[in-house]
Amino acid sequence: MKRTISVEVGKGSVNHNSRKFKAENVDGARSHLNIDYCNERIQDVYQMLFGAAQERFNARQKRVDRRIPNYYEKICTGHQEKPFHEIIIQIGNKDDMSALGENAELAKTVLNEYYQGFQARNPNLYVFSAHLHMDEATPHLHIDFVPFITGSKRGLDTRVSLKQALAAQGFKGGTRSDTEWNQWVRSEKADLAAKMERHGIEWEQKGTHDKHLSVLDYKKQERSCEVQQLGEEIDERRCEVHNLQQQAEKYKQALEDCKLTEDMLETAPEYQLPELPALMSAKTYKTRFVDALVERLKKLAKTLLARYFEVLNDYFRVNANNGKLYHENKNLRADNAWLSQKNDRLKIENRNYSLLRKRLGKQQLDALVEQAKAAKHTTRSKNETRER
Missing domain, CATH: 1.10.287 (Helix Hairpins)
Known part of the structure; x- marks a missing residue:
């Protein structure tokens, strides 16, 4: 059995992922088959990750206008970093891995195994919301995470940075076609492919990018x-x-x-x-x-x-x-x-x-x-x- 791997950048709709509201393509009768791994309030996550660093930063500032009253709001209103990122992982497509087909449970098993090791593989990507959906056309996994680094010499000593977080995990971009993000995605696909192989699924690679x-x-x-x-x-x-x-x-x-x-x-x-x-x-x-x-x-x-x-x-x-x-x-x-x-x-x-x-x-x-x-x-x- 050969199947493709799809890793896409998600829109980050946490309410949709957790099914607080349901889109037209969701079959509510199958929502009980979903797996909700975690769904933390992002403001609490920012306080946990950056609260102490924010206090240390503010303590060093002699001028009041340079202090940061709320780091989460600063990131949300700024243009340098996104407050969090989302990836959507899928095996095959609606034709060969349908959520209503005979391979639905197999896809669910493999994606579940992949997620279980995600946080350990990515210590600089804090996962605060993750959901495996079985109530749409194809089983797929949403993972929302906050990328962060420690020991920074600029700004907060612990701060948000996707580029630096991936670099801290060993992914250092060289060219525009070989960025930290592209290297990391390839690594995650390889990990998922290894888990697929243990269940008798071969990774069908169609070129250098996602044919979905x-x-x-x-x-x-x-x-x-x-x-x-x-x-x-x-x-x-x-x-x-x-x-x-x-x-x-x-x-x-x-x-x-x-x-x-x-x-x-x-x-x-x-x-x-x-x-x-x-x-x-x-x-x-x-x-x-x-x-x-x-x-x-x-x-x-x-x-x-x-x-x-x-x-x-x-x-x-x-x-x-x-x-x-x-x-x-x-x-x-x-x-x-x-x-x-x-x-x-x-x-x-x-x-x-x-x-x-x-x-x-x-x-x-x-x-x-x-x-x-x-x-x-x-x-x-x-x-x-x-x-x-």
Whole structure:
């Protein structure tokens, strides 16, 4: 028995997954066959994962406006990270693995085994909602998770980051077609395939991407993942810009300290020489007052010199980073704009494709596509023959 594996990005409708409301494609008479693994309130999950880190972050902030009153709301209203992610895992399709067919229980068994090891395989993806559905056309699994990292040097020391969470699990992207997400999905498919094999199901791999999606749907999904990855890289750049702003605040504070030091030297009693008392010799005056003042001035000079070189070093480092970040941010914005435009074009093409599919019918449209492929192949063969 051969079956395909489908791993798609879900919309994250937790209420639908838990059946608090039912869509038209749900057969309520079979909902009792579903498995509800967990369904935690996401606000509670954020408090559990990030509450202590949020308190530590706020304690370090001298300015009230930089403190984070609610990390979950900050992520929801921001544009760098999604509050959580969802994947939908399915074996086969409605024709060869129907929820009403003889293989329904087999699909349920394999998907259940796959889920049981998901959290252990993915320690940086906290699963708060997971459901195996048997009341739709094909058995499938919804897994909703919050990706997080610990020991971060920017922002909260424990924070949300899909890119960094996957990297912490060993998935480090190299190219746009080999992102952390793509590597992770391939790994999860391989794990599911191993469990399928133990139950006599061979993984039927149809190309390098999921054939349950149309070509246009697949391209659109890939562009969405790339845009998301760019958004995460922009988030990192913004965090670095935030650090630059903090350095600027340090410089401002250093200037204020210099002004205070200047005022102190002019007015503070410990840095002023008293009038020469009557009947006191110059030697005694020097020993009692002048030498003590010189020692205080030496200590102050050493402190100021150390602060100066510290600030100077930070200045050159920050100035170099600023130039680098400017060019990187410029390139990322250009890439993001290009991908967004391409994604918009793919959406239009997908709508046109769906319209043709409805008008011509699936079989006729597929036949036309195959004819076009054959014609293209014939033309290419002729060109190759001429070149020889």
